[in-house]
Amino acid sequence: MRFNNILEAIGNTPLIKLNKITRGIKGTVYAKMESMNPGLSAKDRIAIHMIEKAEQEGRLKPGGTIIEATSGNTGFSIAMISAIRGYRCVLTVTSKVSKEKINLLKAMGARVVICPKSAKPEDPASYYERAKKFAKDIPNSLYLNQNFNIDNCEAHYMSTGPEIWKQTEGKITHLICSTGTGGTLSGTAQYLKEKNPNIQIIAIDAYGSVLKKYYETGIYDENEIYSYRIEGTGKNIIPDNVNFNVIDQYVKVTDKQSAFKARRLAKQEGMLVGYSSGAVLQGLFEVRNQMKKDDVIVLIFADHGSRYLGKIFNDEWMEEQGFLYGQKNYKYMLRFRKFLRSI
Ligand SMILES: Cc1ncc(COP(=O)(O)O)c(C=O)c1O
Known part of the structure; x- marks a missing residue:
């Protein structure tokens, strides 16, 4: 290949x-x-399809800014495509998304805006509403809107x-x-x-x-x-x-x-x-x-x-969530940690 x-x-x-x-x-x-996939998720498929449809229909013009509300994966794919096609990209994410995912987006050149995970969808602070507002305020920009853009489904x-x-x-x-x-x-x-x-x-x-x-x-x-x-x-x-x-x-x-x-x-x-x-x-x-x-x-x-x-x-994360408590190896793990601390 x-x-x-x-x-x-x-x-x-x-x-x-x-x-x-x-x-x-x-x-x-x-x-x-x-x-x-090269962007490590299924979202590569929808990002390229939604962007190419927007280009064909004249909704996205050269040098434009792509905006999306994303839990991380779609954002990564959009950032990857933006790097190749010369777009800027602004991504809104919720505070639930892992640090690694946010760092990945930044590594790909995206601007990342973190929004409170507790905000209701219609709240101006929510990641959906912030994305809409950016699309209004930034000239020559496009909000891809993966939840309601049927090109997402069409890609699959x-x-x-x-x-x-x-x-x-x-x-x-x-x-x-x-x-x-x-x-x-x-x-x-x-x-x-x-x-x-x-x-x-x-x-x-x-x-x-x-x-x-x-x-x-x-x-x-x-x-x-x-x-x-x-x-x-x-x-x-x-x-x-x-x-x-x-x-x-x-x-x-x-x-x-x-x-x-x-x-x-x-x-x-x-x-x-x-x-x-x-x-x-x-x-x-x-x-x-x-x-x-x-x-x-x-x-x-x-x-x-x-x-x-x-x-x-x-x-440690699994333990903080209470997921490990009661597991077969849990007691052994605690004892082992205590032992490590004692030496
Ligand atoms: C890790 C992961 N799994 C599953 C899904 C669900 O895929 P879809 O949005 O196509 O329903 C997503 C979408 O955000 C995702 O990021």
């Missing part, structure tokens, strides 16, 4: 079989490794869906995918359902997000909202990019179990993938009894684990 620039390396990510961690689960389970309809269909030779029976903006799931699922309407689409949501309840009842319930730790999964708004019609089942997963699944993926499968990938794997475990021996299950692993070294892959 030889490319003229880094952007040409976006997409065509491998599909890799999980062998140990899924032992006992019927069917064959594959991971779609979006962490192997045009690339991720066809890739999975081809890589499984049309044998896929289940797709399990996180929902944040909804673009990955909706675009991929739309393509796959057009090929075979029997494919089961299982969407993953976090406790603290409104999406699952909205799917099941049509009610946007503010009482569902509270702060949680998984990044990229779940929302406190209903994005246009979640196409609820293609979803067969919504599953909620906990911060703790998702974190442990991501850690096990590294140790058992050699895959250093992100927190939401752990959430997707946890989702599979929640529905494992539905699977049959001939099923072909595809999990979408959205990003790379290097972005969470200070969080789920850091024992």
